[in-house]
Amino acid sequence: MKIEELILKWALKNALDHGGKALQNAVLSKIFREDSSLRTRVKELLPLVEEIVNQVNSMDINEQKSLLEELAPDLLLYEKKIEEKKLPPLPNAVRGRVVTRLPPEPSGYMHIGHAMSGLLNYFYARMYDGRVWLRFEDTDPRKVKLEYYESFRRGYKWLGIEWDYEKNNSDDIELFYDYAEKIIELGKAYVCFCPHEKIKSYRKKGEECEHRSQDVDENLKYWGMMLSGRFREGEAILRLAGDMKSKNTTMRDPAILRIVEYSHPLVGARYRVWPLYDFAVSIEDGICGITHILRTSEFALRDELQNYIRDLVGMSNPTYIEYSRFEFKGTPVSKRKLRAVMEAGLADRWDDPRFPTIEGLKKRGIIPEAIKEFTLTQTGFSYAKREYDWSLLYSVNRKILDPVARRFFFTPNPIKLKIEQLESGEITIPYHPTNRSLGVRKISYTDEFYISSLDAENMKTGDTIRLKYLTNVKITNVSRYEVTGIRVSGGPAQNIPIIQWVPSHKCLNVKVLVPDVLYLDEEEINPESLKIVEGYAEENIVDIKVDEIVQFERFGFCRCDSADDRIFIKAHD
Numbered sequence: 001m002k003i004e005e006l007i008l009k010w011a012l013k014n015a016l017d018h019g020g021k022a023l024q025n026a027v028l029s030k031i032f033r034e035d036s037s038l039r040t041r042v043k044e045l046l047p048l049v050e051e052i053v054n055q056v057n058s059m060d061i062n063e064q065k066s067l068l069e070e071l072a073p074d075l076l077l078y079e080k081k082i083e084e085k086k087l088p089p090l091p092n093a094v095r096g097r098v099v100t101r102l103p104p105e106p107s108g109y110m111h112i113g114h115a116m117s118g119l120l121n122y123f124y125a126r127m128y129d130g131r132v133w134l135r136f137e138d139t140d141p142r143k144v145k146l147e148y149y150e151s152f153r154r155g156y157k158w159l160g161i162e163w164d165y166e167k168n169n170s171d172d173i174e175l176f177y178d179y180a181e182k183i184i185e186l187g188k189a190y191v192c193f194c195p196h197e198k199i200k201s202y203r204k205k206g207e208e209c210e211h212r213s214q215d216v217d218e219n220l221k222y223w224g225m226m227l228s229g230r231f232r233e234g235e236a237i238l239r240l241a242g243d244m245k246s247k248n249t250t251m252r253d254p255a256i257l258r259i260v261e262y263s264h265p266l267v268g269a270r271y272r273v274w275p276l277y278d279f280a281v282s283i284e285d286g287i288c289g290i291t292h293i294l295r296t297s298e299f300a301l302r303d304e305l306q307n308y309i310r311d312l313v314g315m316s317n318p319t320y321i322e323y324s325r326f327e328f329k330g331t332p333v334s335k336r337k338l339r340a341v342m343e344a345g346l347a348d349r350w351d352d353p354r355f356p357t358i359e360g361l362k363k364r365g366i367i368p369e370a371i372k373e374f375t376l377t378q379t380g381f382s383y384a385k386r387e388y389d390w391s392l393l394y395s396v397n398r399k400i401l402d403p404v405a406r407r408f409f410f411t412p413n414p415i416k417l418k419i420e421q422l423e424s425g426e427i428t429i430p431y432h433p434t435n436r437s438l439g440v441r442k443i444s445y446t447d448e449f450y451i452s453s454l455d456a457e458n459m460k461t462g463d464t465i466r467l468k469y470l471t472n473v474k475i476t477n478v479s480r481y482e483v484t485g486i487r488v489s490g491g492p493a494q495n496i497p498i499i500q501w502v503p504s505h506k507c508l509n510v511k512v513l514v515p516d517v518l519y520l521d522e523e524e525i526n527p528e529s530l531k532i533v534e535g536y537a538e539e540n541i542v543d544i545k546v547d548e549i550v551q552f553e554r555f556g557f558c559r560c561d562s563a564d565d566r567i568f569i570k571a572h573d
Helices: 003-017 024-034 036-057 060-069 114-129 148-160 169-185 195-204 217-229 277-287 300-313 334-344 360-365 370-377 390-401 453-457 540-541
Strands: 099-100 131-136 167-168 189-192 236-241 255-259 271-277 292-295 317-321 410-412 414-420 427-429 440-445 450-451 464-467 471-478 482-488 507-515 530-538 551-552 556-561 567-572
Touching: 003 024, 003 036, 003 060, 003 236, 003 464, 099 114, 114 148, 114 292, 114 360, 131 169, 148 360, 167 169, 169 189, 169 217, 169 255, 169 271, 169 300, 189 217, 189 567, 217 440, 236 300, 236 360, 255 277, 271 277, 271 410, 277 300, 277 482, 300 507, 317 414, 317 450, 360 556, 360 567, 370 390, 390 567, 410 507, 414 453, 414 471, 440 540, 450 530, 507 540, 530 540
Parallel strands: 099 131, 131 167, 292 317, 410 450, 414 482, 507 567
Antiparallel strands: 189 236, 236 255, 255 271, 410 530, 414 450, 427 440, 464 471, 471 482, 507 530, 551 556, 556 567
8 A cells, every 4th residue: 555545544534533633643653553664754754644634634524434435444433323321210210110101192193202202201111120001092082093093003113112001091981980970079070061261261360160169969960961961062061179279270170071072983972071181191190000200391280280180089199200392493293283284285194204203204214223312312301492403313313324224326416427448347346335244236337427416516627536436537528418537547535536426328217305394483384395306326226125224325314215116215414
């Protein structure tokens, strides 16, 4: 190896180890360690080392990596999986007795917020050799659908979450009735006939309505009439006798059961009186023996109410751990905002790769291991509102994929390159520069190629470029439609851009969907949230199966969405 190549090799290695900036003394040390005889030439080498280090430091990291892949791929160190961050101790936890729950409301598709919250509940239960419930909070018949139940089951399984027990709140309607009657008998609940606006006004002012003065027998009679169908939807509700002067407005005589004249997907029209959230979750957490509730902070005001309900019926209360919602910039998890995107005609499916649904993330190429590690490394138990940048999750995903994803050449928006004095041939190159277990592929070529038009735009006559793994080319002419050049000797060097290519006689059309954020601000939908990039790829892509995530060199990590139509979805760079 020439002295220049030796210096370049170690300058690249040092730069990649330190965020793209090599240190001159460190490079010298590596050179002398490889060839101790060079120590006698230190004065001669210093200017050359300084020059090459400066050139390497002027390159971006992708250029540095690409150059080192050709010069010395054995020196490439692909980042290992992020080590799992240890979760802080769980308050009041006793090993073997911790019970947590996954409590989805099947009123929409599972999204990343559900996933991260579910992982925390699962991790803590396993950390203390405890148990996990999957419990569907399905007591609003108008909202729940069978497809939503399955979305959560699939999503949790995909994440590797294994639950010990499963049930639906709708299984326990008769039990809810029993507990409601018990609370009525205690004089702590009453049937109210006030219209909704009056109830809202009285709660706001902290005033009791006239129905609170009804005696137990009256309330039991009216309760029976609710169950038997004597009242219609909206005519009567069962309210808890709380504290109308409480600063916590959830305690101001909340409704706990109401009439819903709508068929439920699991129990049909068997029931017409349904519990509201706070009553149902209080009773279910009690009968399931939930010891710890890990949930987002918008529920914090409900802790007092739910504890009060359990106190009334003689159930123990859990320990609450609450934290800010898991939100990502530009991609709301709100069903309202996602539906707005669909109503605007920009999407027609809930598994759209722009959506934060688990199906959408999976389709995009985000892997479950990345979501797990991101949850552990980024999550903190804080009430402060925090919006995560998608780049943080992409970074974790990239570090896991980088050592195992096969590489292929792809030229987006291609333009033809003709090379004089290049004989036809075939090269054998690895699918990955360091992971030899991924094998090799062969690419035959002539003197005509396709390259990215973006690369062509940066070329001018007299430049020298390198087709990766193949040859150096001196550019002789650049036009809007074609680039010509002549083959020149030499290998990869720090002042020669390395670009990907595909042979023009053996290439395949490829379409790549490139998702972006859905919203430009709180309410403005991004009209260009999905772009389509077309180009040519090497013919070896015929071996790529649906759902395989590969790296198109210098373009990004992409998941195969259709092998027959050669459609890919870009996950990230």
